[in-house]
Amino acid sequence: xxxxxxxxxxxxxxxxxxxxxxxxxxxxxxxxxxxxxxxxxxxxxxxxxxxxxxxxxxxxxxxxxxxxxxxxxxxxxxxxxxxxxxxxxxxxxxxxxxxxxxxxxxxxxxxxxxxxxxxxxxxxxxxxxxx
Numbered sequence: 326x327x328x329x330x331x332x333x334x335x336x337x338x339x340x341x342x343x344x345x346x347x348x349x350x351x352x353x354x355x356x357x358x359x360x361x362x363x364x365x366x367x368x369x370x371x372x373x374x375x376x377x378x379x380x381x382x383x384x385x386x387x388x389x390x391x392x393x394x395x396x397x398x399x400x401x402x403x404x405x406x407x408x409x410x411x412x413x414x415x416x417x418x419x420x421x422x423x424x425x426x427x428x429x430x431x432x433x434x435x436x437x438x439x440x441x442x443x444x445x446x447x448x449x450x451x452x453x454x455x456x
Contacts, residue, residue, distance in 0.1 A: 363410050371404070371412035376420055379404065383424020388431070396421045 363370065379400050386399030400421055404411055411417065437445060448454075 359410075368408050368410045371409050371416070375404070375409055375412070376416070378407070379417070379420035380424045380427065383421045384427040384431070385424075387425040387428035391425070393421065393425075396425055400424070 382400045382403035383396050386396045390396070397417055400417055401411060437448070440448070
């Protein structure tokens with residue numbers, strides 16, 4: 326019994342030593358590669374504080390078009406120009422949608438800015454807006 330216990334203790338110690346060697350020589354993970362690549366390219370990681378910047382870029386693009394692809398491309402170009410690595414596609418998509426909504430509101434304001442109250446009411450009736 327004693328011999329088998331010594332065998333197991335030796336095996337456990339050998340396994341621990343092997344695990345320590347493997348972790349010490351572990352390959353660099355993808356995150357480390359991405360961080361190194363961003364440093365080489367002069368980029369910084371995206372942050373929550375960049376979202377208003379992305380929305381504004383989307384709104385500027387959406388002023389001239391309603392095409393989602395064009396708006397997303399404008400957001401990505403703005404990020405590249407600002408030397409910010411691209412965030413997840415869902416973040417870009419949400420910022421693009423918010424920017425398009427902002428542009429639509431600005432467009433509506435620009436179109437109705439000089440109208441009288443009666444004209445706005447007539448337009449509301451025309452479009453079926455209930456007051």
